[in-house]
Amino acid sequence: MRDEVLLSVRGLHTWFELRRWGFVRVGHVHAVDGVSFDLHRSEAVAVVGESGSGKSTLAKTILGLHLPTKGEIVFDGRAVHGQEDLRWYRSRVGYVQQDPYGALPPFMNLQRILEEPLAINGITSQEERLRRIRKVLDEVKLTPFDDFLPRFPHMLSGGQQQRLVVARAMILEPKLIVADEPVSMLDASVRVEILQLLRGLQAKHNLSVIYITHDLSTVRYFCERVFVMYGGMIIEQAPVGELLRNPRHPYTQALLAAISDPDPENATRMKEVPPGEPPSLLHPPSGCRFHPRCPAFMQGICEVEVPPDFQPSTGHHVACYLYDERRQAIPAASSPA
Numbered sequence: 565m566r567d568e569v570l571l572s573v574r575g576l577h578t579w580f581e582l583r584r585w586g587f588v589r590v591g592h593v594h595a596v597d598g599v600s601f602d603l604h605r606s607e608a609v610a611v612v613g614e615s616g617s618g619k620s621t622l623a624k625t626i627l628g629l630h631l632p633t634k635g636e637i638v639f640d641g642r643a644v645h646g647q648e649d650l651r652w653y654r655s656r657v658g659y660v661q662q663d664p665y666g667a668l669p670p671f672m673n674l675q676r677i678l679e680e681p682l683a684i685n686g687i688t689s690q691e692e693r694l695r696r697i698r699k700v701l702d703e704v705k706l707t708p709f710d711d712f713l714p715r716f717p718h719m720l721s722g723g724q725q726q727r728l729v730v731a732r733a734m735i736l737e738p739k740l741i742v743a744d745e746p747v748s749m750l751d752a753s754v755r756v757e758i759l760q761l762l763r764g765l766q767a768k769h770n771l772s773v774i775y776i777t778h779d780l781s782t783v784r785y786f787c788e789r790v791f792v793m794y795g796g797m798i799i800e801q802a803p804v805g806e807l808l809r810n811p812r813h814p815y816t817q818a819l820l821a822a823i824s825d826p827d828p829e830n831a832t833r834m835k836e837v838p839p840g841e842p843p844s845l846l847h848p849p850s851g852c853r854f855h856p857r858c859p860a861f862m863q864g865i866c867e868v869e870v871p872p873d874f875q876p877s878t879g880h881h882v883a884c885y886l887y888d889e890r891r892q893a894i895p896a897a898s899s900p901a
Contacts, residue, residue, distance in 0.1 A: 573626065580593040597795070610776075617795065657741075773787075784804055795842065
């Protein structure tokens with residue numbers, strides 16, 4: 565069962581049209597530009613990258629909140645196309661937002677917040693609603709029930725609010741959870757608790773999880789595979805241990821080098837970071853989108869052709885001409901311990 569594909573994404577593009585003065589077409593923002601991957605049942609994958617790399621747009625397109633410009637999403641063997649497919653699909657996918665307070669309606673108490681998705685999906689029995697609410701609150705450790713049910717979001721701590729967001733994502737018993745930076749707005753101690761909670765729910769219910777983050781230091785504790793995004797594309801993917809030990813793409817190496825390390829010598833040592841800024845997704849660079857910032861840039865190829873996926877080792881895919889066997893490969897440096 566673990567090897568069965570739950571979600572298949574093929575050639576996904578999400579572009580947003582820009583207009584000046586409301587009617588003059590300026591162009592398209594290529595927020596997601598040709599993403600393909602398979603997600604297996606009970607598997608957790610992380611999507612990492614800088615702000616503006618397309619992570620959240622990819623997540624919202626997978627959730628059906630943005631309609632893809634091109635490409636296909638197949639969930640549990642069924643292609644997701646029209647409104648009927650979307651309604652069926654959304655009842656099987658949960659969403660954990662980044663900002664728990666902004667994600668919760670302030671005028672609803674906890675009971676109404678959790679009842680709303682049940683009512684929308686046709687569960688009319690009040691007894692069944694309360695049974696599901698009590699079950700999910702117990703799983704996210706918001707007890708005693710009678711104490712929490714009448715509370716409003718502003719009466720909860722940040723960690724409790726995020727537990728409520730997780731409970732709402734779990735209330736319809738989904739097969740897939742998309743968590744968009746679920747711990748970035750929480751205190752360090754609470755972050756561990758929320759990640760452990762999500763990991764426990766995944767194991768208990770055989771959930772698949774897509775974990776969106778810019779913090780590579782957390783993925784080793786939560787995911788089996790990592791997808792690295794840059795400029796709207798996935799440029800490297802590998803099992804989490806392999807990617808952290810041996811990053812291949814120069815951009816992934818830079819991300820790992822930037823991880824905070826509690827070493828006193830860092831106070832006097834400047835870390836090397838790629839020059840420049842992430843590319844404009846309105847006018848993305850030709851060829852490899854990282855080539856204007858890449859320390860291993862090869863003139864005549866990197867700025868001309870978009871690199872395909874190469875596989876330097878089993879299960880490790882990287883879109884970089886350094887690993888084209890037809891060319892003289894330059895070994896990539898391993899990440900610092």
